[in-house]
Amino acid sequence: MLGRLPAGIGHALRDVRPGLSKLMYFSPEFAGVPESIAVLSPAFEDGWSIPERYTSDGEGISPPLVWSGVPEAASSMVLLVEDIDSPTPRPLVHAIVWNLPGADGVLPDGAISADSGVDELVLGRNSGLKAAWLPPDPPPGHGTHRYAFQLFALDTPAGFKRKPGRAALLKAMRGNAIAKGCLIGTYGRSARVRKPS
Helix, strand or coil: CCCCCCHHHHHHCCCCCCCHHHCHHHCHHHCCCCCCCEEECCCCCCCCECCHHHCCCCCCCCCCEEEECCCCCCCEEEEEEEECCCCCCCCEEEEEEEEEECCCEEECCCCCCCCCCCCCCEECCCCCCCCCCCCCCCCCCCCCEEEEEEEEEECCCCCCCCCCCHHHHHHHHCCCEEEEEEEEEEECCCCCCCCCC
16 A cells, blocks of 8 residues: 555655554553453564565465453454554554454454455454455555554444444444453565565
8 A cells, every 4th residue: 555655755754653652552542451462473473573475565465363361251352453653644554353252262364354254254444445454565665664453352342334444443442442452563665666566
């Protein structure tokens, strides 16, 4: 999505980043929610680089995720993936998955897709306005980007008449989150010009 920007623009916007404080995870609505959920990926460790396979430079599929520590009172789970360092006022949304079962769980490679075959998967809209995984695609020259895989346990199922975006998700989750956890992966491109696909 942003990878098509020229490297010069990426470099010029290098200091334009929303930052950690703009993540939904750190918003005032969820400040008091216990951080008791462990979110892991078999593909990368917290704070480490996301393998190219899961980015727009590779296959572009979503990475595998595993989580544990979900409280017994959880009715459902929500996954929100945001780019902390996108050159935008708010983090870029890469995926929304809502109404996951309220328990410890797993998402395999490529699960965040309408045709993944994972029955309980209900997708919201990413920043590209699609109900799908938006693979990391940072602008060349903008530096390394951090991608936050945020998981929230809710005490009630989230219900929507249509596929929600970030704002609708925030409204539905307000006052209903009882636990949270976060995994951060990184990805960046040098200032080299990207080969046309």
